[in-house]
Amino acid sequence: DAKTTQPTSMDCAEGRAANLPCNHSTISGNEYVYWYRQIHSQGPQYIIHGLKNNETNEMASLIITEDRKSSTLILPHATLRDTAVYYCIVRGVNDMRFGAGTRLTVKP
Amino acid sequence: GAGVSQSPSNKVTEKGKDVELRCDPISGHTALYWYRQSLGQGLEFLIYFQGNSAPDKSGLPSDRFSAERTGGSVSTLTIQRTQQEDSAVYLCASSRLKNSGNTIYFGEGSWLTVV
Numbered sequence: 334d335a336k337t338t339q340p341t342s343m344d345c346a347e348g349r350a351a352n353l354p355c356n357h358s359t360i361s362g363n364e365y366v367y368w369y370r371q372i373h374s375q376g377p378q379y380i381i382h383g384l385k386n387n388e389t390n391e392m393a394s395l396i397i398t399e400d401r402k403s404s405t406l407i408l409p410h411a412t413l414r415d416t417a418v419y420y421c422i423v424r425g426v427n428d429m430r431f432g433a434g435t436r437l438t439v440k441p
Numbered sequence: 442g443a444g445v446s447q448s449p450s451n452k453v454t455e456k457g458k459d460v461e462l463r464c465d466p467i468s469g470h471t472a473l474y475w476y477r478q479s480l481g482q483g484l485e486f487l488i489y490f491q492g493n494s495a496p497d498k499s500g501l502p503s504d505r506f507s508a509e510r511t512g513g514s515v516s517t518l519t520i521q522r523t524q525q526e527d528s529a530v531y532l533c534a535s536s537r538l539k540n541s542g543n544t545i546y547f548g549e550g551s552w553l554t555v556v
Binding site: 369374377 | 478484532
């Protein structure tokens with residue numbers, strides 16, 4: 334079973350920041366939070382991951398709450414090409430289980 | 442370097458035939474995963490390999506499905522006596538180690554259509 338809860342869908346205006354929330358209240362101390370996205374049925378694309386500190390890379394920022402029970406993925410300037418399903422995943426030692434994700438639609 | 446490579450990219454097969462799907466993980470990656478995604482659905486975990494350890498087969502949907510990984514690198518997913526409900530994209534992924542801090546990278550998948 335996926336250990337995360339995400340909204341089913343979200344809209345965002347082109348050029349604005351997209352903030353995608355994720356709840357993972359049962360996360361364990363050694364589990365990382367990963368974000369992937371999938372455009373149509375292409376292979377999932379890795380975005381970012383973190384353990385407890387906030388992280389930033391060229392694609393996005395990841396904000397993890399101090400209690401690690403939730404996180405937010407931030408796409409600072411969303412473009413139409415960011416329209417995709419975004420998956421928040423809590424990864425344990427072995428496999429990685431995907432939930433339903435959030436379908437983000439970036440609108441002109 | 443090269444990413445996860447899967448072949449064939451598309452396969453159409455008749456019901457009842459066997460199919461083999463191949464995955465070449467990223468060089469040096471010891472962990473390899475297979476997932477399945479039916480049209481409009483989420484990713485379904487199938488099987489996981491880590492080095493020389495026994496694979497985690499807990500996600501395989503039936504005994505018609507099997508996978509092997511030879512020499513710790515290339516993996517083959519075999520579906521015997523295919524059924525129409527096996528139609529899906531089969532995704533392979535790999536990571537350097539199994540530890541949770543190691544990123545898993547996906548291939549572009551093998552689209553299987555059973556007619």
